[in-house]
Amino acid sequence: MLFSIIIPVYNVENYLQECIDSVVNQIVNYAIDAEIVLLDDGSKDMSGKICDNNYNKYPDIIRVVHKKNEGLLSTRRKGLLLAKGEYIINCDSDDFLSENALYEIKKIIDKSHPDIVIYNMGIFDGHASKPYYQNSFTNREYIKIGKKQILKSYFIDDYPIVTTMAGKAIKATCFNLNKDYSKFYADSFGEDTLQSAEVFENAENIIYLNKVLYYYRSSSGMSAKFKEDYYDNFLQIIENVLDYPYILNNDEISSWFNVKMLNTLARSITQSKNSNSMNYKERKKYLIDLYGKKYVKEILNTLNSNRRFMSFKYWFILLIFKYKCFLLLHKILLL
Template identity: 30%
Template sequence: MKYSVIVPVYNAERYLKRCIDSVINQTFFDWELILVNDGSSDSSPMICDEYTKNYPGKIYTIHQNNCGVLCARRVGIAYAQGEYLCFLDSDDYWDANLLNEIDIFQVEYDSDIIVFGFRKVGFAQSKNKEELPTDQLFLYQGKDMQFIYERIVAGKMSSLWAQVVRRAIIDFSTDYTNYYHIFIGEDLLQNLAFVDKASSVLLVPNAFYNYFYNEEGLTRRKLTPLYLDSHVFVQEQLFSYAKKWIIPLDPIYQSFRNVFYKCFKSFYQDALFSPIYTKQEQRQIIVYLSSGICKTYLAHVNIVWDHKRCSLCLFLLKRGNFRMLQMVLFFFRILNMIKNAY
């Protein structure tokens, strides 16, 4: 088997057939498709089973209780038999020539990882806009791999679905069960290990993948300690690999501090203008942002006083004055309600 295609499936009934059909319609035929149903409550399990019945020996379905996309991908990886592994999200789809084009590159360059571009579809303002990893074909190996290390640390090569990975470099021995709570940056978490073991990476200036931008699926996400903890955990892994690859850490710290500032700003605005948090939830977020695991980064976040109310709240957070911060947020909220009333 040359290529194993791994698709995590969770409540994807609206788009799943399109996704699966895009693999079936490939002009290259040496592949297997592994569908990992991650506890879906819609008709997705039946759709998976139907395709498995109709394509025996080509399409396989694994049913499991819901444990997240990271868990689903690792289950699919463990089951895969292909020499190369491909990753496809259940609401996205491939061009019909993806595997054929990838195989041509693989035969000529024999690269451990092949990275290709994608186009956004389903969103009017950016429909069919291509995002490419490079403007010219280039094989990175030996000393040139430093460019790839710097690229992934900079967050420019984090999506598993935009690449094909040789099975031989997959970290099968790594136990990811303690990471299953991670739901932000889970692709980057795995890709760091893949790139670390890779001897060569090929960047291809072509888009073969269609990333479906589903506006209906976009909802305002509450900031939670789990959300923040995902950021923290993945960032710590990033620091570890950056040190190993001898990459300057200052830009990474700055990037991480920016993430924390954006998180706090989002929390401030939601707590003030769209009160979606209970008092207990507010305190949980405030305590977590001020905890030891975050303090190192939070201490270096610059307070910009162009937005005085938000900056005051950030100042109180950095000082660890939780009670005062909650009182100020409540006071600002009352002022905002009075202002809107008139």
């Protein structure tokens, strides 16, 4: 079997069928040797029933697992243990694949025999779609890329071409199924960053396919939430991935780490906008606490030297934060 498409499912009754159809249709139309693994992570809506209905319709293609709610990372790892395909494709259950994604990925596999295929993502707002990113490593149709290019993008780029698990076809042998991520199961973000570092450690032949093959839904109604521990949790993830020899032994990792943490710090500040009820007193306390976090003062001292690697928005917010202009920052975040 060539592909296992792993789809974790949780309370997505409005979008799940479109996601499943986007995969099933091309498996049938292009006669792709593939399976779909639907993992119902304790859904409370009709998502579990939708999974079962699709299994009954396509029992030779679809497998369904119903499990207690454990979160996205734990559910993905369960899917990996069950997968039978040579390559793993991850798809979030409110997103969908382009209509010829599996065919295009199979073509590049037959031609180049890669360990990992990275492809572009698009954004779908419920009405129209557009590329999220493209032409990242080349303007050509595809190119082989090295681990240094991967690492630079992983730490410096503030868009997820390298870090997302949904924008890759990954040889199953690149996963270390004995890896224990249990201490991260409670986190609601960062699982892509963790697992991407894992698979690149074990990959040699990496191909960038310059085509939009996956669509992220920006209008699923899943509201972003303020996470007070965002910085601490993401730092724990980054410190974990630094243990990989191919990362730790790179001679530019210390400067790239600063950029990664500056962007993380900026997101920690901007995501406080998701707390609609936060007044100035509460935000000031949050910002003061954030200022005292590990590495914050050190990375802020590199702000100007790393300006070229950052968006103006993030650089400007961190400049205000660096000089503790908390009232100004509060007003900006209210805009």
